[in-house]
Amino acid sequence: MEEEKKHPVQKLMDNIWLLLILGILVPLISYSGWGLLELLRLPEAILP
Amino acid sequence: MNSQSATVDHRICNTTGLTVFFRSEFFIKINAVMGVVFLLVGAIAAILLALTRWSAVMFLDEVWFYRILTLHGVNMLVFWIIFIEMAILYFASSTLLNTRIFSKTLAHISFVMMVVGALITNYIILDGRADVLLTSYVPLQAHPLFYVGILLFAVGALLVCFNYFATLYIAKKNKTYTGSVPLVTFAATTAAIIAVIAILHGAMALVPSFLWSVGLMAEPDAGVYRLLWWGLGHQTQQVNVAAMVGVWYFMATMTTGAKPLNETVCRGAFVLYILFINIASAHHLLVDPGVSTEWKIWNTSYAMYLAVLASMIHGYTVPASMEVAQRRKGFTKGLFGWFAKLPWKDPGFSSVALSAIIFGFIGGITGVTLGTEQINIMAHNTMRIPGHFHATVVGGTTLAFMGLCYYLVPLIFQRDFYLRSWARVQPYIFAIGITMMSLGMSLAGTYGVPRRTYDSDFTGAAIETGFDPVAHILLGVLGIGGVIAFLGMMLFIGLVVAAAFFGPPIKDRKMPTWQDEKSQKMTDDLINRGYEEEGKHYEHVKTPGTIALVLIFLLSFVIYYFANWASLADLWFLN
Numbered sequence: 001m002e003e004e005k006k007h008p009v010q011k012l013m014d015n016i017w018l019l020l021i022l023g024i025l026v027p028l029i030s031y032s033g034w035g036l037l038e039l040l041r042l043p044e045a046i047l048p
Numbered sequence: 049m050n051s052q053s054a055t056v057d058h059r060i061c062n063t064t065g066l067t068v069f070f071r072s073e074f075f076i077k078i079n080a081v082m083g084v085v086f087l088l089v090g091a092i093a094a095i096l097l098a099l100t101r102w103s104a105v106m107f108l109d110e111v112w113f114y115r116i117l118t119l120h121g122v123n124m125l126v127f128w129i130i131f132i133e134m135a136i137l138y139f140a141s142s143t144l145l146n147t148r149i150f151s152k153t154l155a156h157i158s159f160v161m162m163v164v165g166a167l168i169t170n171y172i173i174l175d176g177r178a179d180v181l182l183t184s185y186v187p188l189q190a191h192p193l194f195y196v197g198i199l200l201f202a203v204g205a206l207l208v209c210f211n212y213f214a215t216l217y218i219a220k221k222n223k224t225y226t227g228s229v230p231l232v233t234f235a236a237t238t239a240a241i242i243a244v245i246a247i248l249h250g251a252m253a254l255v256p257s258f259l260w261s262v263g264l265m266a267e268p269d270a271g272v273y274r275l276l277w278w279g280l281g282h283q284t285q286q287v288n289v290a291a292m293v294g295v296w297y298f299m300a301t302m303t304t305g306a307k308p309l310n311e312t313v314c315r316g317a318f319v320l321y322i323l324f325i326n327i328a329s330a331h332h333l334l335v336d337p338g339v340s341t342e343w344k345i346w347n348t349s350y351a352m353y354l355a356v357l358a359s360m361i362h363g364y365t366v367p368a369s370m371e372v373a374q375r376r377k378g379f380t381k382g383l384f385g386w387f388a389k390l391p392w393k394d395p396g397f398s399s400v401a402l403s404a405i406i407f408g409f410i411g412g413i414t415g416v417t418l419g420t421e422q423i424n425i426m427a428h429n430t431m432r433i434p435g436h437f438h439a440t441v442v443g444g445t446t447l448a449f450m451g452l453c454y455y456l457v458p459l460i461f462q463r464d465f466y467l468r469s470w471a472r473v474q475p476y477i478f479a480i481g482i483t484m485m486s487l488g489m490s491l492a493g494t495y496g497v498p499r500r501t502y503d504s505d506f507t508g509a510a511i512e513t514g515f516d517p518v519a520h521i522l523l524g525v526l527g528i529g530g531v532i533a534f535l536g537m538m539l540f541i542g543l544v545v546a547a548a549f550f551g552p553p554i555k556d557r558k559m560p561t562w563q564d565e566k567s568q569k570m571t572d573d574l575i576n577r578g579y580e581e582e583g584k585h586y587e588h589v590k591t592p593g594t595i596a597l598v599l600i601f602l603l604s605f606v607i608y609y610f611a612n613w614a615s616l617a618d619l620w621f622l623n
Contacts, residue, residue: 013315014228016216016237019322023241024248027279027326031347032249035275035330039338042271 057148063459063559064302072142072149075159076135076460080453082163083131084544087446089170090123091537098485098530103504103523110502114179117500119170121182125441126201126284127166132449133239133291134162134208135456140236140294141215146224150214158207165201168193181500183281186257186273195258199251206247209240231308231315235294238318239287245326246287249279271338282329285437288445289359290321292407295448296366296400302455303397303563304390305377305574306369309589314365320358328352331419335428341421348419356416363408363601368594377570383593394562399451399475406479407444410486411436413605423612426619431497431526435490442533443482450475453544458559463551468562471543478536484529488522494615495519 012018058069093116099107100116108116142149149155171193172178178190216237219225229237253276259265297314300306308314330347333339374386391397414436418427427433454471458464465471495515497504504523506513554560561568 009316010228010312013234013312013319016213016241019237019319020213020241020244023322023326024245026323027245027283027329030351031327031329032252032275032279034343035333035339036272038340038343039269039271039275042338 061459062557066143067146068460069142069148071152071155072138073460075138075149075155076143076456078159079131079135079138080456080460081548082159082166083128083135083449084453084541086123086127086131086166087537088541090120090128091534091541093117093120093123094537095530095534098527098534100502101504101523102527102530103520105527106503108502111176111179113502114181115173115176118179118181119173122169122173122198123166124446125182126198129288129441129445129449130201130205130284131162132452133243133287134159134205136291136294136452137208137212137236137240139460140230140233141212141219144230144233145216145219147215147219147222150211150218154207154211158204158211161204161207162201165197165199165204167197168200169197172197183277184254184257185277186260186268186270189257189261192258192261195254195261199254199258202247202250202254205243209243209247212236212240228311228315231311232294232298234315234318235290235297238321239290239294241322242283242290242326243287246280246283249276249283253277253280271336274333274336275339278329278332279326282332283326285441286321286325286328288441289325290318292403292445292448293318293359293362293366295452296362296404299396299400299448299451299455300366300370300373301575303394303400303571304370304373305571306366306373308369309365309372309591313361317358317361317365320354320361323354324351325355325358328355328419331424334419334421334424344421348421352419356412359408359412363404363412364594364598366404367597368591371591371594372589373571373574376574383596387593391563391567393472394454395471395475396451396454396562398472399447399454402475402479403444403448403451406439406447406483406486408601409604410483410490411440411444413601413608414490415440416605417609417612420609420612423616426612426616427493429499430493431489431499432493434499435486435488435493438482438489439486443479443486447475447479447482450478450540453540454562455559457544457547457551458554461548461551462553462555463547463549464554464560465543465547465551467543467546470539472562474536474539474543477539478533481529481531481533481536485526485533486529488524488526488529492519492522492526495522497523 006014057071058067060066061068096108096116097113097120099105100113138149138155141147169178172191173194175191178184178194180188180190180194184190184194216229216233219229228234253273256265256268257273260267297308327347330339330344331352334344334348370390371386374389377389379386379389390401392401414432417423418432418436454465492504493499495518497515497519504515504519563571
């Protein structure tokens, strides 16, 4: 019964597994994934 | 009540009343001891570097400068801090949640992996086969054992994180606590989550480098390596931030009887760390040509500022909770009467208070400013960068961990300190030294003095690159500050080692207080009485002194930030 009364934000804060998944996903998408996509799509540099 | 209540596998702490399981106590001890061992290695390297960057001294030659710089970075930024964080994870899971750790075998394996990894790395660096600095940027190539050592250490740390999460699971399943986990455990959980993503990035960066070093793979792309490495390099520092803030909350309670003003807000700030602090790694790549402006702006401003907001929340709630505690003790005179009556002679408190001040006023303000794309172009790869992170990682995290050790030794090792009056001044010596060093670095950096460079003037170079004489005076400030900080560090190590191994045993009694009897009694009364009598009013209590401090902080921030924009306008004249 107590679980039902919990605020959604409190539920999120008490769910370490969800926090773990979000903590991995957010930087993986925003920082590494997006960054890698840009770097791998760069054309070959033409040396003078 | 002073008698030690002990059963087969645990004891009840006479000071805190917490259940300390012998199994986790053992791992807290050995991780803390190894942390201090590598702190000593890093500190010896630090003084050699400070005496070399002091341009009037230049103690090391160029070969040993880069070798010792590698040694310093690895031991201070990785080994010392992560070993202490492992001790914190065991404490926050087992002791605070009143449960046994998940696996003793796993804890042994992870500890051995971390120690062996650290020893291999240090050996190969000192042997001169890994002069690649902490970052080991491709195309610099180290001996394969360098990568093996770091990876072994990282996997060991990852196993500790797994053990930590499994212990949390067991505690919840066995209902060893009710409601949410304590705030300090939540902080440790934040640190552990960030550690997992950091180590994943470390594997993605260093496994290809290892394969390259043994000839099984072509040279990794330098841009990709930098992107992935900073996913490790910067995020490990965010592990430090989360752990440090957890120590702030813990020590605020232990030394002043403070209770966080609003736990939901504090936990929300930690969630902001979990979600957004990692992407701040992008500010290391602000001058890299391979990633777009959109990627840089998103990752270093819009989202990163949510993590900065989290730090500012903690920066308010920690001192505000102390103010409330002090006012409840009767220190209500004026705006800052409570502040003056804080237990400044308690090294546990003074370390943490100085840590928060140095971290916020120097590290935080410079960090956000340097992380701004336009300003970064003036500061990138100058001494302003180490000036910033010595204020966060050393003045902030290391000093906070020192404060923790002044309580960890009596509570966990159950031994008292010798030379207690020396311990009382130690945090101040270290804080003065590290502040001088950090400001010397930052200000020398404003003259363009480069970081990671043996000879600031590039003596003998085809184009003269000498700096203004003031820059050399500031490098002298760095050197003198380094010497003072080193003395403070040696004093700390001496005091802690003497106490932990040879200190007077205090097994059957309460921890001797660092404060006078009257102050300690007031703090104990406050902790025992709790905050229930205020009810909901507690969360709306007025904290005028902390608000004034926050306004001083924000004013300093604004002045520094816009001074940098003014400098940029001078440097980059647009008509």
